[in-house]
Amino acid sequence: MAQTIAFLGPRATFTDLAVSRLFPKGEKLPMMTIPECLDAVNENYADIALIPLENALEGSVNITLDYLIHEVTLPIKGEIIAPIQQHYLMHPGQAANWKQTEMIYSHSHAIAQCHKFIHKELKGTPYEYATSTAAAAEFVRDNPGRCIAAIANDLAAQEYGLEIVRRDIHDYSHNHTRFIIVSKKEPDFSGHETVEGNNKTTLIVMLPADHTGALHQVLSAFAWRKLNLSKIESRPLKTGLGNYFFIIDIDMKLDDVLIPGAMAELEALGCKVSLLGSYPSFTIEKTGYPAHEK
């Protein structure tokens, strides 16, 4: 039976593209928001949620981290890293007037990836956030009489009948987004159309309160074991100013000795440690995306 994959919709978001590559035979369930994707797995009406976690230009997608830490207890079962190319899309009837755009719509991360372009080419043009890049493209399609634009991908231009007025408007060429795969069961990755790389392990660490040098000691538990960390980030615990937890990515699969040893050492220091997942990493290398299935 096909796996059901909840993703940030509507059709033709970057998340949708990642789903097509990793689960070409999956049954897609587009959702309006990232919490709805995670609820779908938590409440068992989807097998998998595929959601954005981190962008190379703009950093973490905080709602993903926060919802995963504070609202649902679900493990990460994989990640997929995809190249991101943003374009300036308008209704074909409005394209000639693009310099007079009255409002630009897109996902907050997409707007942030194109700030220099907006500042240089469309100085002073206001923007409004949409729930996703494709939702913005859909809105532009539905308002053909207005001189408005969306920032979104090629597929959204095709799907919503918009013209690509300016191509590749992201401010830096190394624009990639990391998506995570969250599921209660082991996903079936067979038939994926990506490059499979190393495994990763993600831990959540809460430091003991007011302990001098605690972060230094946490890091040394990894350092002397030669455990390579690919990311460390702090997020508010939401229990008061100055209270944070750390999300730590280790560049290897959960083993029987090194990672459990580091976790035990952190617990002995008074930290609370939990395992968010140990999972394979997939990469979409080419920028050409597959044709979208209808």
Ligand SMILES: O=C(O)C(=O)C[C@]1(C(=O)O)C=C[C@@H](O)C=C1
């Ligand atoms: O809006 C989309 O198309 C998404 O898939 C979301 C999202 C994000 O949250 O970062 C994904 C990739 C891009 O970085 C821009 C937006």
